[in-house]
Amino acid sequence: MNKLAAKAASALCTLGLSVALATSVYAAVDRDAIIDRIQPHGNICVAGDETCGTGAPAPVAAGASARSGEEVYNRFCAACHTTGILDSPKFGSGQMSARAAEKGLDGLLATSISGIGAMPPKGTCNDCSDEELEASIQYMIDAD
Ligand code: HEC
Structure with missing residues (x-):
């Protein structure tokens, strides 16, 4: 190899190395940015969970999102009341x-x-609140 070729080769090597270095640094920064960007907007905090911290809002009571009368009826009451089986008031x-x-x-x-x-008690909807039961009764009355 002559001197010029050796110099050119070493220059190319240096260039290549710095490009590779720059790319990997850039990639690292980029990856952090991506990880940052894809973080969820909120975290689910289950009552009693240590990760909730002290500033966590008061836990929402189970079943707080009440089901509609129609939902409860379809899932629990319809089994009997649709057909009036066992002499139940027919829908x-x-x-x-x-x-x-x-x-x-x-x-x-x-x-x-x-x-x-x-x-049976609560028409088999054991986790129904009074409000949900009342809504399902109202749903049946409204359908009459
Ligand atoms: C296993 C069958 C069955 C299921 C499930 C059922 N019922 Fe009934 N229901 C009956 C029967 C039978 C009667 C009539 C009882 C009687 O008068 O002796 C009745 C009567 C009723 C009455 C009238 C009560 C009264 O005092 O006259 C209401 C209100 C009622 N059901 C609501 C519901 C609701 C709400 C659901 C669902 C959450 C439901 N039922 C699910 C069988 C059922």
Whole structure:
């Protein structure tokens, strides 16, 4: 190898090395920026979790997002009330309205919670709040 070629080769080497270095530094910065950018906007904090810190807002009570009367009805009450099986007031037949006229919404809520005849307590919706049960009864009354 002559002198000129050796110099050129070494210059190329240096250039290559610095380009590689610059690229890797740039890539590292870039990766940090990307990781930063794809962070979630919020963190889910479960009550009692240490990561919540002290400034965490008061925990929301379970079931706070109440289900609608229709949702509860479809999931729990429809099994019996759609067909009127076991002599349950049949959906859309006027029978639930008749009972409401007789006992009032509060009366129906009370028997729904305790269970009545062949109907199990809370109509099988054990985690239903009173409000959710009432909404599902109202949904049946509205359909009559
Ligand atoms: C396993 C079947 C079954 C399921 C599930 C069921 N019911 Fe009933 N329900 C009945 C029967 C049977 C009656 C009639 C009981 C009687 O009068 O002896 C009834 C009656 C009622 C009454 C009238 C109570 C009264 O005092 O006259 C209401 C209100 C009612 N159900 C609401 C609901 C709601 C709300 C749900 C769902 C969350 C539900 N039921 C789920 C069987 C069921």
